Amino acid sequence: MARDMSDIDILKMELEQLKKEVSTPREPVSKTSKDTMDWCEAASGTDLLITGVPDDKNPYKPEKGGWKNIMLYLHRNTWQTYCSYVSLFTGLKRLKLERKNRRDIH
Amino acid sequence: MCDQTFLAITFGPCDSCSENRPLMNLYIKTEPINYCSLCMEIMACQGLASGETLKSLKAESETLRKKLEEERKKLHDVELEKVAEKAEALGELNMKTRRTLKGHGNKVLCMDWCKDKRRIVSSSQDGKVIVWDAFTTNKEHAVTMPTTWVMACAYAPSGCAIACGGLDNKCSVYPLSLDKDENLAAKKKSVAMHTNYLSGCTFTNSDMQILTSSGDGTSALWDVESGQLLQSFHGHSADVLTLDLAPSETGNTFVSGGSDKKANVWDLRSGQNVQSFDTHDSDINCVKYYPSGDAFASASDDSTCRLFDLRADREVSIYSKDSIMFGAASVDFSLSGRLLFAGYNDYTINVWDVLKGTRVAILFGHENRVSSLRVSPDGTAFCSGSWDNTLRIWA
Numbered sequence: 006m007a008r009d010m011s012d013i014d015i016l017k018m019e020l021e022q023l024k025k026e027v028s029t030p031r032e033p034v035s036k037t038s039k040d041t042m043d044w045c046e047a048a049s050g051t052d053l054l055i056t057g058v059p060d061d062k063n064p065y066k067p068e069k070g071g072w073k074n075i076m077l078y079l080h081r082n083t084w085q086t087y088c089s090y091v092s093l094f095t096g097l098k099r100l101k102l103e104r105k106n107r108r109d110i111h
Numbered sequence: 112m113c114d115q116t117f118l119a120i121t122f123g124p125c126d127s128c129s130e131n132r133p134l135m136n137l138y139i140k141t142e143p144i145n146y147c148s149l150c151m152e153i154m155a156c157q158g159l160a161s162g163e164t165l166k167s168l169k170a171e172s173e174t175l176r177k178k179l180e181e182e183r184k185k186l187h188d189v190e191l192e193k194v195a196e197k198a199e200a201l202g203e204l205n206m207k208t209r210r211t212l213k214g215h216g217n218k219v220l221c222m223d224w225c226k227d228k229r230r231i232v233s234s235s236q237d238g239k240v241i242v243w244d245a246f247t248t249n250k251e252h253a254v255t256m257p258t259t260w261v262m263a264c265a266y267a268p269s270g271c272a273i274a275c276g277g278l279d280n281k282c283s284v285y286p287l288s289l290d291k292d293e294n295l296a297a298k299k300k301s302v303a304m305h306t307n308y309l310s311g312c313t314f315t316n317s318d319m320q321i322l323t324s325s326g327d328g329t330s331a332l333w334d335v336e337s338g339q340l341l342q343s344f345h346g347h348s349a350d351v352l353t354l355d356l357a358p359s360e361t362g363n364t365f366v367s368g369g370s371d372k373k374a375n376v377w378d379l380r381s382g383q384n385v386q387s388f389d390t391h392d393s394d395i396n397c398v399k400y401y402p403s404g405d406a407f408a409s410a411s412d413d414s415t416c417r418l419f420d421l422r423a424d425r426e427v428s429i430y431s432k433d434s435i436m437f438g439a440a441s442v443d444f445s446l447s448g449r450l451l452f453a454g455y456n457d458y459t460i461n462v463w464d465v466l467k468g469t470r471v472a473i474l475f476g477h478e479n480r481v482s483s484l485r486v487s488p489d490g491t492a493f494c495s496g497s498w499d500n501t502l503r504i505w506a
Contacts, residue, residue: 034425035188041420052446065245
């Protein structure tokens with residue numbers, strides 16, 4: 006649209022716009038800057054890029070593929086797998102015992 | 112014989128239609144005016160005031176512009192930096208690339224976050240639009256557009272659809288399904304129709320309306336279901352390169368920036384241009400609202416980023432350095448608005464302190480221009496897309 010307009014039309018458009026703008030209400034910069042600053046300070050507690058996020062809560066902090074983190078991941082994972090196997094094993098053993106007890110009773 | 116006067120035909124550019132035609136020389140109030148005969152006819156039909164010419168219009172707009180400057184100057188009683196001296200200084204920022212998203216075959220042109228703070232949609236020059244999971248770097252969906260240079264992409268607020276467009280002059284909406292094998296291209300819906308390339312698109316507060324900006328100099332609001340044009344915004348005298356919607360608490364306005372070096376603020380409902388700012392020296396590549404909605408920042412090819420206050424109706428801060436010679440392509444604010452991240456064509460990202468006007472950090476890592484930059488919705492990280500075919504997540 007703008008490319009098809011002749012220079013006169015563009016100038017007319019700009020003129021109309023300027024006429025409107027001359028009468029818009031404005032506030033002094035001292036007031037608006039202070040408001041902006043106050044808003045910013047009030048919100049700064051929630052800005053995680055400034056305050057930082059503790060490593061365990063930040064989903065991005067464990068860098069994928071970092072060599073230290075691979076070791077940590079494996080370490081954590083092997084312990085978890087071990088624990089889950091242990092609990093599975095003990096659970097199964099308990100089940101076996103219960104079944105044996107039931108059979109003995111009957 | 113001697114009193115025969117011959118009309119010398121002058122050939123040249125006409126004052127009103129700027130075409131090379133035989134001109135008729137007129138004198139209006141001793142001012143020589145050259146119009147071609149066609150324009151004379153048109154003028155007579157239109158009933159243009161005889162005094163209205165390019166020159167008089169230009170003169171009138173100059174006086175109005177001066178008046179506007181004066182009005183604005185009256186209110187410029189203090190600099191933002193002075194007011195910000197009381198603010199606490201920022202500590203050391205320790206930001207690094209935490210994830211690199213590789214998979215695009217060509218320049219990444221645009222990206223957007225999903226409201227779930229985890230998914231990202233990005234579009235590139237080769238026509239591919241990819242939806243990533245930022246935590247795991249997996250690609251969730253990939254669509255191939257029938258056009259190259261997909262310059263705009265956006266995620267719907269619900270997370271169920273994406274919109275994208277570029278050289279095909281239209282904006283297409285793809286609903287995302289959980290089924291990975293489903294052919295997304297089959298469900299495509301063409302929403303916007305412009306007469307030139309699509310430079311920016313964004314959903315409004317719902318999935319039902321899309322706001323687009325185009326190289327044809329207009330922006331438009333469309334209804335997604337019917338594809339109907341709800342409102343169009345004319346006012347730029349050149350390509351509109353970018354747009355941003357006001358944060359929802361503050362109402363129905365949006366700001367657009369263009370190649371005519373102007374940034375305009377529009378009212379969504381009436382289609383009126385409410386405010387206009389033209390202090391940049393070159394094309395405005397990106398505009399972003401301040402989180403409170405009372406100001407906006409712009410990034411331009413003149414290598415500066417500027418902060419414009421909407422209530423004071425003027426530019427209040429410039430973020431520039433003599434050592435930065437390349438244009439800025441993209442900006443975004445952190446959640447509190449204290450930090451301004453800007454991606455430049457010299458492959459770096461500069462982090463500015465918005466209140467004090469100083470640069471806090473430079474981030475290196477990309478191997479080509481940084482084309483787009485967005486902070487995640489919860490503010491934990493930001494993502495930058497670059498012409499080196501990758502996206503990087505920094506935290």
